[in-house]
Amino acid sequence: MKRSSLAQKIINAPYILWAALFVIAPLIMVxxxxxxxxxxxxxxDSVKQIGDYGGTFILSISYGAVATLISLVIAYPFAYFLAHTKANFQRMSVMLVMLPMWMSFLIRTYSWITILGESGVINSALGKIGIGPLPLLNNGGAVILGMVYNFLPYMILPLYTIMAKMDVRLIEAAQDLGxxxxxxxxxxxxxxSVPGIASGITMVFVPCVSTFYITQKLGGGQVNLIGDVIEAQFQTANNYNLGAALSLVLMVMILICLGVLNYFTDSDDEVNGGVLV
Amino acid sequence: MTKTSKLAKLYIALIFAFLYAPMAVMTVFSFNGSASTYKMSGFSTQWYLRLFNDEVTMNALKNTIILAVVSAAIATAMGTLATIGINSMRNKRLRSGVMSVTNIPMMNPEIVTGISMMLLFVFAGTMLGRKDSLGFATILIAHVTFQLPYVILSVMPKLRQTDSRIYEAAQDLGCHPLKAFFKVVFPQILPGIVSGALMAFTLSLDDFIISYFTNGPAFQTLPIHISR
Incomplete structure (x- = not known):
């Protein structure tokens, strides 16, 4: 027993040291x-300034919530239908859902400028029949679209996984019973499917709330979310202290949201994220 | 359960169109004869030639691949070892504590992970009296850190499925614990290790947000180069 616990310490030491140095210590630095x-x-001073950004926090949560809800509404029927197709088709479709995630997130966002821009694909098509150009880009709608587009696969996959595993006999029994x-x-x-919904919401909501690239590219400065404010503190305003204070609030806020979600769905926390594999 | 209504099929097709249309548009415009991403004027491969002859871009691509290979290798080795360690922990409270810490980089918004590491590196840099503390080492550490939970979470289920009695039997039959591990446990958890490594590699290739905060001017990856 003594020897095995020594071996265990040797096995664990590098990782625990790494986690302490590069997971815990950075949070202490924040x-x-x-x-x-x-x-x-x-x-x-920085903590007192947080209050000035209350509106930005609320706006970020609203954008994240709307984008997450739209993703869920789009993904749920898709996952349900997909889970009831032929096995070969399912395998191929799952690959096709995952494939866009391997393409650069930046390019995926940028491609929407080409589509929505003033002389973009949609507007030049509309122009031929005498409509527009419509202001499709640089507004809140474009930001929401960018969020939904980028993170939709993260909603589809956990939902599909849970629906594919669902016992068909339960559905048949319900049908038999009228x-x-x-x-x-x-x-x-x-x-x-509630656990799948919970992990889908988690995987879409967190990146949406904290994004800064999507708002900058598709919002054109019209939509300023908390991610943009934090990013600006580090890259242009050079106010690390305020940036750190805002990050801290963002982190706590998201943890609370996830905590509430977990409380209502009671999902197993070790499964979260594992569905991706 | 193979009957799928026409409406359902149409819906599935629509979603795929939504997922792939922007990429199709980008692909078409990459063969554009002019410099516009709005109007097609003739077919040409000039942009690809320009791309492969652009030293900065090619260098960024090289950096991205080096970073992805090295960070994934480190994260896979350390993550696999850590999984074995965590799995054999007898103290339940310690074990769930370590697992919670493991989940932090995965649950935290990427921007917070990126910033927290940047602050650590900048702080350590000032302590050591160095102004340019951000570079290859810092971005490598950051990538390994955010990959570790994904490796651990893909090896863990495989390790849980292995029957510890076979490992014990191998030792009873005279195998050295290390040899027993490589002969018995390792082949069984290999699929988990491989999928963890692949995931770590692809996450590193595509990462923008964490790299954005932890990279230095001397070491730029492709996503950083694209964003500028």
Whole structure:
């Protein structure tokens, strides 16, 4: 026993050391910068400034929530239909859903400029029949579209995984007992798919709330979310302390959102994210 | 359950069109005769020639691949070892504590992970009296850190499925623990290790946000180069 516990310590040491240095210590640094000023002295200035960004936080959550909800509404029927197609088709489709994730996130976002721009694909097509150009780009709608487009696969995959694993006999039993189609979905499929919904929401909501690239490219400066504000503190305004304070609030806020979600769905936390494989 | 209504098929097709249309548009315009991403004027491969002759872009591509290979190799080795360690922990509270810490980079928004590491590197840099603390080493550390949970989470289920009695039997039959591990456990968890490594590699290739905050001017990856 003694020897095996020594071996275990040797096995665990590198990882625990790494996690302490590069996961825990950086978070402590965020706290440190949030509570100091540019000279390194203790100060609550940055924390006091957080209140000025309350509106930005609310706006970010709203954008994230809307994009997540739209993704869920689009992805749910897709996953349901897909889970009831032929096995070969399912395999191919899952590959096709995952493929866009291997393409650069930047290019995927950028490609929408080509489509939505003033002389883009849609507007030049509309122009031929005498409409427009419509202001499709540089507004909130374009940002939401960018979010939904970029993160839709993260919603589809967990939903599909759980629907494909669902016991068909339960659905058949409900039908035998006189359930209509909608009733089957409402009373059997939906409750069983809740863990998939929860991990889908997590995987879409978190990147949406904290994004800055999508808003900058598709929002054209019209939509300023918390990610943009934080990014600006580090890249242009050089106010690391305020940036750290805002990051800290963003982190806590998202943890609370996830906590609430987990509380209502009671999903197994070790499964989260594993569905991607 | 193979009957799928026409409406369902149409819906599936529509979603795929939505997912692939922007990429199709980009691909078409990459063969454009002019410099516009709006109007097609003739077919040409000039942009590809320009791309392959552009030293900065090619250098960024080389950096991206080097970073992805090295970081994925480190994360896979360390992550596999860590999974074995975590799995054999007897203290339940310690074990779930370590797992929670493991999940942090995955649950945290990427921007927070990126910024927290940047702050650590900048702080350590000032402590050591160096102004340009961001570079290859920092971006490598950052990539390994955000890949580790994905490796651990893909090896863990495989390791849980292995029967520890076979490992014990091998030792009873005179195998050295290390040899027993490589002969018995390793082949069984290999699929998990491979999928973890592949995932780590692709995550690194595509990463923009964390790289954006932890890269230095001396070492730019392709996503960083594209964004500029």
């Amino acid at each position: 706290l440190y910068y949030a509570l100091t000023d540019s000279t390194g002295a203790f100060s609550l 359930c209509g189609k909608l009733q089957v979905i409402r009373k059997v499929v939906f409750p069983l």
